[in-house]
Amino acid sequence: MLSIVSQIKIAAAQALNHLFPEANVTDEVITVNETKPEFTGDYTVVLFPFVKSLRQNPAVLGKALGDYLIQNNPIFTAHSTVAGFLNLTISDNYFASFLNENYSVKDFGRKESNGKKVMIEYASPNTNKPIHFGHLRNNFLGWSVSEILKASGYDVIKANLVNDRGIHICKSMIAWMRYANDATPESTGIKGDHLVGDYYVMFNDVYKQEVADLIAQGKEKEVAEKEASILVDAQDLLRKWEAGDPEVYRLWQTMNNWVYAGFDVTYNKLGVDFDQMYYESNTYLLGKEIVQEGLEKGILFKKENGSVWIDLTADGLDEKLLLRADGTSVYMTQDLGTARLKYNDYKMDTSAYVIADEQNYHMQVLKLILQKLGEPCAEGIYHLSYGMVELPSGRMKSREGTVVDADDMIAEMVRLAKEQTEEAGKTEGFTEAELEHLYNMVGLGALKFYLLRVEPKKKMIFDPKESIDLHGFTATFIQYAHARICSILSKNDIAYGPVSIGKDPLLQLEKDLLLQIEQYPAILEQAAKEYNPASLCNYAFRIAQTFNSFYAQHSIANAESEEKKQLRLMLATMTANTLQNVMALLGIEVPNKM
């Protein structure tokens, strides 16, 4: 079924072509808006473009078009033209049949498969420290966008590229070797990712101290920073790792496994999941092959010291290093290899990377290089860039201890949800398990919504005070509307069978709600096109708002007539379904009571 807006565009174009054979318009050029509340009508066709081209008076044109539409299309019942705007009223009967057809469709708005395949890479942690607050926006965005695309008919692969090798993990390893006395997550009771992260922090403390000591002994600062023994040892570990030293390799595996076990717990709590894991330790060598091929094709060049570069100055960029003089690979080299590997695995149409905007340049260069190399994966690469999350005090810095740990953050949000639920005296009639589930839905929902409600590319400030607010533009507000509906539906059954409008025309708020719900497929399509969960946050909030207004002014259980009651129960059912569906795409559960 076409959306109302699409139907209006098609009908208006057809009407104009019929009334004015010289018009020759297509439906794409018709502008349709929601009618402003101060005017009568539901949707508005903007007439100005045709006033000029058809040399018609707006009032005359509006009347001719409006009359024609009403005569030829039962969806319209009334029209009026105000200053070049043709306001159209949609038939109540159209909405009644819309309700009858869709109210029991649980997955209303979900699209059939379109045969396109998309990979979304997100999360992509380093294995030297736990997931912190800054990663949350990435995780929620990546997961939500994946679900949005799935609901829009795409075949989605959620991928996670783990940065499991390199100097950073060697730093944790050397600190552990020196100071841990064989401490394990089991022996200490500390979550694996936190344990490894603690030693990463310890590395930095020790390193700082060693540098200070060396400077005190009279060394230059720069020399001291290179000669500090713990750094030298870490670099030595990295060389041994690359040489395949079995002992180093074993410790590396052990510590990474501790981290993965910890990550799994956190991912589970966050409600995110992955279809495909990639590890840089498996892919970092692949890039070198591509670089070799690029050299042979003459697209890359070698400098005197043996380093390999690509010249992007013709594209307004710089020269970019792809291989160090010593032959080791850099970040870009690995990404070239991973891009090809992913494509060989899945042959996806689009390969999206959820990565912070500080890497905009890197991603631009990555795509450009792959294009120049003629890699088939190049065209599909899409950088879903998002702004960094900052605290009111400024940007988080792991070395300055201003990082907020993700596990702590979740626990705190759930605790606050509990506190506020208890304060509101809303705990009666729940079992302990139900309450725990509720606190989780509310606390985690608040966090997700807070991070998803802002357009991805905008940077945002995380204000703890604001994030725990459960009023206004929040997940809680929407969850509450859903719970209210469920409460009504549990006490009032729908007598199955189609409803009709009968003597009682739709009230404005009933119609507002129907208009909004009818737009869901279009809203979803837009969110998928833009990779933007924020538009769904706004949409869900708007529906909940409209429902709450309706709820405050009109009764469902005690409606004016039995027919009205049926219609409202169906409308409430669709509202609840839509809220649940939208929130599910954001990764947020909605309770049946709260």
Add this chain to the structure above:
RNA sequence: GGUCCGGUAGCUCAGUUGGAUAGAGCAUCAGCCUUCUAAGCUGAGGGUCAUUGGUUCGAAUCCAAUCCGGAUCACCA
């Protein structure tokens, strides 16, 4: 300096391919629980859409310049 992104109410943000008098939430103030859940509803105040110029019947939206903030331009990842 080059490139990219942002600037809308006191604060946090919406604002479709340009359309009517620029909208929400928070905060502030005033109301609303004998009716389906008040985590709610109704109302009020609050704006030089950074600035200037241009395009157009019409600009927060498009173009140009300027100002402010941020990111990036490593043989780091």
